[in-house]
Amino acid sequence: MYNRILLATDGSEHAIRACEQAVQLAANNPNASITVLYVVDGATSKTDVLHHSNTIDLEQSRREKLTISERRIKEKDIAYDIEMLHGEPGPTIVKYANENRFDVCVIGSRGLNSLQEMVLGSVSHKVAKRVECPVLIVK
Template identity: 35%
Template structure:
């Protein structure tokens, strides 16, 4: 059986990310040596909107940390150590860059379950990561 030593969980703070976090707990259960990183990417458009609205940077940071609480709580309840990386940019690109920089064994990402037409019209971070990643990607629906 494949023993994962490092996992990157891409989280947008949605219920889909929480479901993906629950799968990560299952994957790491019983392991003692592992590296677990949560990555939350603030896309450029959201960052520009916040600046335009003159949102206080401290308030913005607290809001982003609050979004991650459900995922963090899942890992804390399972007694899994983790780190958090908050970054800005194109979400798919930043997820892949972080996975390469940290040399993780697997990327885990939740999917909203867009149908083919929605995905074609809207695109999806999940789809881009699956198509371009240079390592295994587990998509949780």
């Protein structure tokens, strides 16, 4: 059984499906807890700052991306916490997962086409290659 579950999310549809899988992993385990990790990418962070009048609005906008996942976890009465970090998503998720010794990492697949994936690589593949715990990539 997995007690310490890391859910890496960006608020996308893929991430919401990943949340559903994380909830299923934790649902019948009273010792399970989910850490919801949202990484603010430096590239999108600059755009976010330009579109929000102050830091409170910006922080609220980022939290709203986690609302659906948070609601689904609460519905099942699962212990959870939320972490927001800044950096490049792949390496930041890997560093956080490895430093905090999670039992499993659950992450959504972005569904990049094969050419994009070959050239750029996806966050989920970068995480799967470098994280020291099992990784569940959800389509």
